[in-house]
Amino acid sequence: MHSHSTTHEAALIGLGAMGVALARAAATKGRRIIVWNRTSAKAAPLEAAGVTVAASVAAAVAASPVVIVCVTDYPATRSLLESVELAGKTLVQLSTGTPQEARELAAWATARGARYLDGAILAVPSQIGGPHANIMTAGAPEAFAAAQALLADMGAVRFAGEPPGAAAALDFGVLASLFGALLGFYHGARLMESEGLPVDSFGELMAATAPAIGEMIRIDADAIHHGRYEAPEASLEICWRSMELLGRHAREAAIDVSFPDFAAAMFQRGMAAGLGQEAPAAMIKVLRAGSAAKGAGR
Ligand SMILES: NC(=O)c1ccc[n+]([C@@H]2O[C@H](COP(=O)([O-])OP(=O)(O)OC[C@H]3O[C@@H](n4cnc5c(N)ncnc54)[C@H](OP(=O)(O)O)[C@@H]3O)[C@@H](O)[C@H]2O)c1
Structure with missing residues (x-):
């Protein structure tokens, strides 16, 4: 089921572990989404479940007012959108990156006439759609307004304010806290083993x-x-x-x-x-x- 129409609520670019989880959560809630992935085979299970699969990034973007990207990183996002018409679109970046990368992509997208919302997912794919999936966002308030309801189907969405680096900064703070704690936990686990507990x-x-x-x-x-x-x-x-x-x-x-x-x-x-x-x-x-x-x- 390929489509070039403009009848979808959102395009979702990137169907890795996280992108698939986001797409499933949106589709389960009845959202009309169109998806695209570089390796097309990853879209097959979604297509079988009735989700529209685009033939190209440009086709997915053209079909939707809101474009959500969840790929490995910001450079991959830029290379995917480089030659795509973004004017009038709301671009939501859910790939992980630094606050500086978020600021740069915000400027890049705005210069192309798009409204930009930077996002950070504080969850693993299996938590998406449930109460423990926090999605932090920052950027243009109009972009947040355009994407809020859709993102709320994927997790508990929060708006951290207009500075586009704010969501990434909070994400990195959480990552530092989490992995600092996990390293301590691994030492504790080894300690238990050594004590026979x-x-x-x-x-x-x-x-x-x-x-x-x-x-x-x-x-x-x-x-x-x-x-x-x-x-x-x-x-x-x-x-x-x-x-x-x-x-x-x-x-x-x-x-x-x-x-x-x-x-x-x-x-x-x-x-x-x-x-x-x-x-x-x-x-x-x-x-x-x-x-x-x-x-x-x-
Ligand atoms: N997994 C998690 O627990 C988790 C949690 C929070 C945030 N995130 C963030 O979510 C993002 C995606 O994570 P993931 O777990 O879905 O990763 P993943 O399973 O490794 O998938 C990566 C995705 O990026 C695409 N991609 C990478 N480079 C590309 C390029 N140059 N051009 C086009 N597509 C490209 C891949 O396409 P192909 O399928 O063609 O390779 C795939 O769709 C990352 O930024 C990650 O940090 C993940």
Whole structure:
């Protein structure tokens, strides 16, 4: 079923693991979408489910007022849209990229007469369409208005404001928090193994404590936002001592020391800066002092 009509609500470009999940969520909710993928075989299951498959990117874009792109990265997005007529379209970028890439694509799309919405998906494909799929967006408010209902069929959509880099910045903040926590979890899992304890029970414990950890993060964010680090419930020194102890345990148990040594060294920098009695969030001062790139200290 190929179509060059302008009768679709949205075009979805890119049918990798995430693109397929987005297309299925939209189609399941009854959206009239048209899809395209470089490797056409990936569109076959969607076509069998009644979704329109375009013969080219240009045909998909021409058929829809809203164009959603979910491919590997921004350079791939640009190469796909380079010679496509975008004037009057709402372009929604859901591929992962840096805030700078988002700003550049916003300028590029706007110069071609499109309204631009940058998006970041904070979920894995199996979560798309469900309550745990957060989709962060930023950019032109009119573009958000045009795409909001459609994106809401794919996840819990939030608008972070007009600066086009805002969604990517929040995405990267989440990624840093997530993978920092996961690396700690992997060390914890190895620790359980070395103590002969079941890792699945440890995972259950972490899931149960997740809301409390989330609250600690929120309190730390508040401290950084207001610049208040005095009279903490637990000091930066306590964090440093805990990581030192974790390193001692790793050596006693003869397991990998990478994670505790990294964490202890970071808190050690806070100790060396005289921040031991302040809140752990005072680590932000160490990071500000260590900033090497443009915008250091902001
Ligand atoms: N998977 C996740 O859990 C997840 C979560 C959040 C965000 N994301 C983001 O979503 C985006 C897509 O991820 P994914 O998991 O769907 O990746 P994927 O399964 O590797 O699929 C990549 C997609 O990009 C297309 N592509 C790559 N380079 C291209 C090019 N030069 N020209 C045309 N098409 C090109 C591929 O087309 P072919 O099929 O022809 O190769 C495919 O459709 C990424 O930016 C990723 O960071 C993914």
